[in-house]
Amino acid sequence: MTPEKIRAILNDNDRGHLETLAQNAQHLTRQYFGRAIGLYTPLYLSNYCSSHCVYCGFHSHHKITRIKLSPADMNIEMQAIARTGVQNILLLTGESPQATPLAYLVDAVLCAKKYFQGISLEIYPMTQVDYRALYEAGADAVTIYQETYDRQRYSEVHLAGEKRNYDFRRGAPQRIALAGMRQISLGALLGLGPVAEDLASLYQHLRELEKEFPGIEYSLSFPRLRTIKAQEFAAAHINDTTFVKILCLTRVLFPRVGINLSTRETASLRNQLIELCVTRISIGSKTSVGGYLEDATPRDPQFDIADERSAADMIKYLKEHSFDPVFTDWRRIENS
Numbered sequence: 001m002t003p004e005k006i007r008a009i010l011n012d013n014d015r016g017h018l019e020t021l022a023q024n025a026q027h028l029t030r031q032y033f034g035r036a037i038g039l040y041t042p043l044y045l046s047n048y049c050s051s052h053c054v055y056c057g058f059h060s061h062h063k064i065t066r067i068k069l070s071p072a073d074m075n076i077e078m079q080a081i082a083r084t085g086v087q088n089i090l091l092l093t094g095e096s097p098q099a100t101p102l103a104y105l106v107d108a109v110l111c112a113k114k115y116f117q118g119i120s121l122e123i124y125p126m127t128q129v130d131y132r133a134l135y136e137a138g139a140d141a142v143t144i145y146q147e148t149y150d151r152q153r154y155s156e157v158h159l160a161g162e163k164r165n166y167d168f169r170r171g172a173p174q175r176i177a178l179a180g181m182r183q184i185s186l187g188a189l190l191g192l193g194p195v196a197e198d199l200a201s202l203y204q205h206l207r208e209l210e211k212e213f214p215g216i217e218y219s220l221s222f223p224r225l226r227t228i229k230a231q232e233f234a235a236a237h238i239n240d241t242t243f244v245k246i247l248c249l250t251r252v253l254f255p256r257v258g259i260n261l262s263t264r265e266t267a268s269l270r271n272q273l274i275e276l277c278v279t280r281i282s283i284g285s286k287t288s289v290g291g292y293l294e295d296a297t298p299r300d301p302q303f304d305i306a307d308e309r310s311a312a313d314m315i316k317y318l319k320e321h322s323f324d325p326v327f328t329d330w331r332r333i334e335n336s
């Protein structure tokens, strides 16, 4: 789909057209996913970062307390998450191969294997060999967002560090697939670059991957930029109606692809989108390192959470609305 067509859909204020789009999205979601909603919880391992992305609270010039979880703290935090019943964990770090090298990440995956059936990673882009090492340790999935596909904008907002390398990031999903991972999540940070162009490029990226690696399970995420404390970054505002259109349009274009939604969004919007097209949600999230520890001291989050419902409340909500909360659809096997 061209950026012009996407722009026309996003700018179309006809309520009837929006209603039709939403109904089509809902119909396709029920057809291919039923009322199953996959659940995962993010765990921030480290906020060390040697990159400078102007929109992020963890960037290298930001004066925050830098911390990474020790093996003991990882265990405690993972136990706390596992007690909620969630069986899929997303392990995140900033981009600092010095602070969180491959060996540290392998240890984190090995620790997660004790508590979870599904282990996903949202980390800095790696070589195929390193992704393979994480796969063999037990990781199944990798999330990697290009943020914006617009090269000019990309260089304006990524001022320093490894993340400046657009092409190495753009090529990461291919290396992840070649390393053997079974799931890949792609996305664009909405509000960072030109929206219609970013969506067209994201869809094109996914089409290329589907063609080259048809056996991979793909999902898409559309994080909207949120204000970060002490951050002076002006972002284009994507309003709720446009956001709903983007997710519904994505469902219509990709009927079988998972759509993820994080706690960046408010409870009421998440409730609405679960009805229409979202198939996987984060629950009970903390976005600071050490956030699940019982005596957690307040620390700087990567972004502020909008849906603060507990995991138990979210699960209750889903059941009361006839959704099937899916704690895991995967039984861990040895990756080799």
Ligand code: SF4
Pocket (backbone or CB within 6 Å): 049, 050, 051, 052, 053, 056, 057, 058, 059, 060, 093, 094, 095, 163
């Ligand atoms: S977005 Fe990632 S790479 Fe950029 S500053 Fe934040 S943690 Fe670092």
